[in-house]
Amino acid sequence: MKLACVIRKQTYQFGSVREVLAKASEEKSGDRMSRLAADSALERMAAKVVLSEMRLSDIYENPVIPYEKDEVTRIIYDDMNLSVYEEIKNWTVGELRDYILSFSTGMPELTRIGRGLTSEMIAATAKLMSSIDLVMASQKMRHQAYCNTLIGEPGRLAFRCQPNHPIDDPEGILASIKEGLSYGSGDAVIGINPNNDSVESVTKLLKMTHDFMQHWQIPTQNCVLAHITTQMQALRGGAPISLMFQSLAGSQRANDAFGVSKEILDEAMELMLRKGTATGPNVMYFETGQGSEVSLESHEGVDMQTLEARTYGFCRHWKPFMVNNVSGFIGPETLYDGRQMIRADLEDLFMGKLHGLPMGIAPTYTNHMHADQNDQEIAGMLTTLAGANFYMGVPGGDDVMLSYQDTSFHDDASYRELLGMRPLREFEKWLEKMGIMENGRLTERAGDLTIFD
Amino acid sequence: MKQINLDDLVQRVLEELTRKDQDVIQFPEQKQRGVEKPNNPEALERAMNRTPARIGIGRAGTRMKTGSYLQFRIDQAAAHDAVMKTISPTLLETLQLPALHTKATDMSDYLMNLDSGRVLSDESVRWLEQNADKGKDVQIIISDGLSTSACEATIPDLLPALLQGLAMRNISVGKPVFIHRGRVWVQDQVASIVNCKVIISLIGERPGLATAESLSAYMIYKPDANTVESDRTVISNIHRGGTLPIEAGAYLAELLEDILKYQASGVKYMQLRAK
Numbered sequence: 001m002k003l004a005c006v007i008r009k010q011t012y013q014f015g016s017v018r019e020v021l022a023k024a025s026e027e028k029s030g031d032r033m034s035r036l037a038a039d040s041a042l043e044r045m046a047a048k049v050v051l052s053e054m055r056l057s058d059i060y061e062n063p064v065i066p067y068e069k070d071e072v073t074r075i076i077y078d079d080m081n082l083s084v085y086e087e088i089k090n091w092t093v094g095e096l097r098d099y100i101l102s103f104s105t106g107m108p109e110l111t112r113i114g115r116g117l118t119s120e121m122i123a124a125t126a127k128l129m130s131s132i133d134l135v136m137a138s139q140k141m142r143h144q145a146y147c148n149t150l151i152g153e154p155g156r157l158a159f160r161c162q163p164n165h166p167i168d169d170p171e172g173i174l175a176s177i178k179e180g181l182s183y184g185s186g187d188a189v190i191g192i193n194p195n196n197d198s199v200e201s202v203t204k205l206l207k208m209t210h211d212f213m214q215h216w217q218i219p220t221q222n223c224v225l226a227h228i229t230t231q232m233q234a235l236r237g238g239a240p241i242s243l244m245f246q247s248l249a250g251s252q253r254a255n256d257a258f259g260v261s262k263e264i265l266d267e268a269m270e271l272m273l274r275k276g277t278a279t280g281p282n283v284m285y286f287e288t289g290q291g292s293e294v295s296l297e298s299h300e301g302v303d304m305q306t307l308e309a310r311t312y313g314f315c316r317h318w319k320p321f322m323v324n325n326v327s328g329f330i331g332p333e334t335l336y337d338g339r340q341m342i343r344a345d346l347e348d349l350f351m352g353k354l355h356g357l358p359m360g361i362a363p364t365y366t367n368h369m370h371a372d373q374n375d376q377e378i379a380g381m382l383t384t385l386a387g388a389n390f391y392m393g394v395p396g397g398d399d400v401m402l403s404y405q406d407t408s409f410h411d412d413a414s415y416r417e418l419l420g421m422r423p424l425r426e427f428e429k430w431l432e433k434m435g436i437m438e439n440g441r442l443t444e445r446a447g448d449l450t451i452f453d
Numbered sequence: 454m455k456q457i458n459l460d461d462l463v464q465r466v467l468e469e470l471t472r473k474d475q476d477v478i479q480f481p482e483q484k485q486r487g488v489e490k491p492n493n494p495e496a497l498e499r500a501m502n503r504t505p506a507r508i509g510i511g512r513a514g515t516r517m518k519t520g521s522y523l524q525f526r527i528d529q530a531a532a533h534d535a536v537m538k539t540i541s542p543t544l545l546e547t548l549q550l551p552a553l554h555t556k557a558t559d560m561s562d563y564l565m566n567l568d569s570g571r572v573l574s575d576e577s578v579r580w581l582e583q584n585a586d587k588g589k590d591v592q593i594i595i596s597d598g599l600s601t602s603a604c605e606a607t608i609p610d611l612l613p614a615l616l617q618g619l620a621m622r623n624i625s626v627g628k629p630v631f632i633h634r635g636r637v638w639v640q641d642q643v644a645s646i647v648n649c650k651v652i653i654s655l656i657g658e659r660p661g662l663a664t665a666e667s668l669s670a671y672m673i674y675k676p677d678a679n680t681v682e683s684d685r686t687v688i689s690n691i692h693r694g695g696t697l698p699i700e701a702g703a704y705l706a707e708l709l710e711d712i713l714k715y716q717a718s719g720v721k722y723m724q725l726r727a728k
Contacts, residue, residue: 029565165504166663172504179500179508331659332564367532367660368564368599373525396507396517396525403661405529408507413515447512448488453496 001058005049012046017062020054021120022303023047024127026343030294030304030334037303051124052094059120060089064302064310071252071262076119076313084116093124100125100137100354110141114354119250119313122354123306126347131382134346138386141353145282147221147321148242149187149424151389152358156428157421158390159412160324160360161186164401168195170208176395177212178449183409184416184437185393187427188322188360189243189285191223195401202226203239210240210277216434216452219426221278221321223285228260228268235275242278243322244268245285248315250307253298255314262317269318282321282358288312289326290344291334304334308348312355322390323357325349328364328371329404338375341365345379349386360390364406373397373405380407384415391415413442480527487511487518505663528662535602535657535665536560540631544605548612550595550631551584553577557634570636577632578646585647586627591619591709592649593626596635598669600657606666607691607698611655614702622710637685641676650675651712653705658689666692670705674718684719686712 003020004013014020022036024047031037038044067073088096099105099113114122126134144152151158163176173192180186190209194202202224209222223243224231235241246265249255265284272283288311290304299307308325315323327344328335335341345363352359363379365371380391397408407415415421422428422440431437436446445451484501487510491497501509510521517525537560545552554574557563563570573581585592593615597604612629619626627647632639637654644652651674658667669689673680686708691701712718715725 033566163506165506169503172506175500175503176506176508179506183512332561333567336561336565367529367662367665368536372529372533396510396521398507398525398528398662400505400661400663403659403663405662408517410512410515410517413512417515442515445492448491448497449500449508450488450491450493450496453493 001055002053003050005046007042007046007049010042012043012050014047014050017054017059017120018064018302020047020050021064021124021127021306024051024124025303025305026127028290028304028334028340028344029332029336030291033333034294034299036301048128052092052128054093054124055089056091056093056096056117056121057089059093059124060085060118063118064120064306065251065300069252072250072255072310072314075262075317076310079313079317080118081115084112088113088116093121093128096121097125097128097133101133105140107141110354111356114356117354119309119355120306122351123309126305126309126351129350131343131346134350135382135386138346138350138353142387142389143353143356143358145319145321145358147278147280147282149219149221149426151188151321151424153425155420155422156424157384157416158188158424158427159185159393160188160322160390161190162193162392162394162399162406163190164193164399166195166401168201168205170205173205174208174212175449177209178452179395180393180409181218182436182447182449182451183393183413184423184431184442184446185409185412186218187220187424188390189221189223191225191243191245191285193225193401197226197230199230199233199237202230203234203237206234206239206241217430219430228264232268232271235271240277241272242276242283243285244272244276244283245287247287247292248311249288249292249296249298250310250314251293251298251300251302253300254293254296257296257298265318282319284318284320285322285324286315286320287324287326288315288348289329290348291327291330294334295330305344305347309351312352312357316355316357321358322360323352324360324362324390324392325352326362326364328369329366331366332369336370338365338371338378341369341371341375342379342382345383346386349383349388358389361388362392362406364404366404376405376407377411380411380415381418384419416440480523481520484510484524485520487521525662531602532660532662532665535600535660538601540597540601540604540633544608545631548608550629551580553580553630553632555632555635555639560634563634567636570634571638573632573639573642581630581643581646585630588648589625589627590650590713591624591626592643592647592652593629594632594635594640594643594652594654595629596632596654596656598635598656599659600665600667602660602665603657603668603692604655606693607668607701608655610698611668611691611702614699615705618703618706619709622706624710624713637671640671640673641680644673644676651709651718652676653709664692664694667695668692670701672709672712672718674712674716674722684721686718686722
């Protein structure tokens with residue numbers, strides 16, 4: 001394995017696969033803070049050169065966190081298809097990139113090689129790709145999943161209605177749900193981030209959303225994004241849940257900090273298939289995002305993008321209905337500005353899709369980042385073009401509970417309008433029945449929450 | 454020479470003055486109903502009063518209407534400015550607060566390098582060693598943190614109330630200091646220099662759109678090398694929509710007296726108090 005190269009008469013020597021991966025990453029403040037980033041623009045390029053000539057087998061034999069030490073590494077290696085890997089293990093990362101981008105490679109080929117790649121190999125390829133590369137490659141892949149509705153069909157774009165309230169007031173939450181539905185948002189899930197994480201309160205919100213969906217016969221899913229163990233307790237107590245949520249990360253240490261493990265996730269999914277209200281088979285909803293390992297001080301010397309890829313390798317074990325990438329939620333110490341946030345969104349969508357996941361994107365920003373609404377909308381349009389399955393839907397883009405900005409009901413409707421996308425099949429019929437949509441377009445009635453009163 | 458008709462002039466000046474007044478736009482601070490013909494107007498009003506979320510705002514095509522779009526951008530701009538602004542020197546002068554610095558060289562260093570805001574600059578260390586009151590019961594730090602607006606909106610009421618409350622309880626206080634771009638952990642270093650019993654930091658919180666004026670208080674009893682996060686007592690959401698600054702001042706004085714009594718803060722203090 002070659003770990004050195006000469007550029008402009010200067011020799012660059014790297015110590016490990018892990019170091020090459022980190023230094024080949026596009027500039028991000030989180031990698032700089034953990035002192036993993038390249039020291040100069042040329043050193044970054046040198047790392048990309050070394051990476052481009054690295055064989056997939058070199059990466060396979062050098063996992064960034066050892067198999068014995070880390071549960072995420074074990075899931076990634078135990079789940080991959082060795083027959084596919086054998087076919088491609090002598091490719092270089094550069095050859096893999098060219099293969100992904102060539103005309104003759106489509107969704108079937110990408111789905112197949114995705115089964116034979118470790119998450120580090122997928123991260124490595126993305127490090128050699130520009131924005132258009134990432135969008136074009138992502139466009140080739142669209143992965144479907146079924147809960148109560150089918151997500152990921154070509155030409156269809158779904159949204160989570162996110163009706164959060166600072167003190168979980170059920171009537172206030174319901175008002176935002178009605179507003180979202182009246183804009184055609186809510187076909188991915190009606191998902192509430194609770195302020196109060198108690199089992200009683202979570203159960204109450206699950207019942208409220210379930211009853212509302214029953215009453216208006218809305219073909220969708222409900223979810224309350226409490227900690228997974230809280231949701232499991234609620235489910236055991238008879239709460240109606242159609243989608244179970246958890247945040248995940250790319251190292252075992254970070255997942256320990258989240259209070260989650262393979263064992264807990266196995267139990268949660270089994271419980272959902274037994275007691276959940278959904279048809280399935282996809283009953284899990286995961287959230288991820290570059291930087292969580294850095295802020296939990298558990299990055300293990302691995303760069304944020306590679307850790308994010310490993311999170312997808314972990315996620316796919318439970319065949320989720322939705323994987324939502326939320327880069328930009330933490331703050332400027334991980335993603336400094338709009339440019340870094342947009343890059344992270346494009347990388348993550350591509351990497352998730354090559355893992356075979358039904359990916360959605362939440363282009364977000366906090367108020368202490370150097371980003372604004374314009375950056376967020378650019379990220380939203382680009383990832384729509386790249387074929388994201390879904391986005392969030394927040395009233396006016398302002399989450400009044402979590403204090404950050406995400407895509408609004410207005411943005412959701414605009415993304416559909418821009419590319420002529422339709423809501424999920426069953427949900428579109430319901431919107432037509434309610435008089436909210438006609439021929440894929442919002443009607444005069446749309447945007448008025450009191451059509452439910 | 455051009456003849457000036459005095460009556461005309463007076464008339465024109467008057468017109469100008471009244472027009473000036475009408476020319477000032479009073480942009481509404483409350484969210485505006487944007488749905489023109491709601492199915493149920495009463496239900497809409499009730500819903501909009503039930504949540505601070507931006508609902509009932511209507512649409513232009515699929516986009517926000519001009520008014521609600523500008524309102525959103527104003528709220529975000531205020532939140533962003535609260536982070537990026539430096540504190541007004543007049544405020545520091547009025548409150549007679551000496552201004553110290555951390556190792557954060559500028560705002561971007563402060564935001565990107567968490568460690569830089571946790572350590573005082575060498576100059577500020579020397580200043581404290583030479584000028585600070587030593588061996589008092591309480592030392593107060595005020596810091597802009599992530600919101601200058603929070604300091605400007607709360608400190609003028611909060612600090613006098615807190616000082617008065619401590620004086621009433623005969624608790625000795627070192628001269629309060631302001632620390633530019635400070636994070637919570639810098640209080641440990643200050644405590645070790647001034648040798649106080651309890652140190653309290655009043656720091657601006659990460660601003661949201663609903664309010665950019667929220668402040669938190671972090672207190673710790675005799676921090677040392679073995680200090681962990683759960684040793685700190687935290688009171689958050691001090692602003693006009695949460696705990697009022699004046700009330701917070703009185704409450705914090707009471708809390709500090711208690712911490713001094715139990716000689717512990719954070720989880721340890723809660724456990725001792727429960728006994």
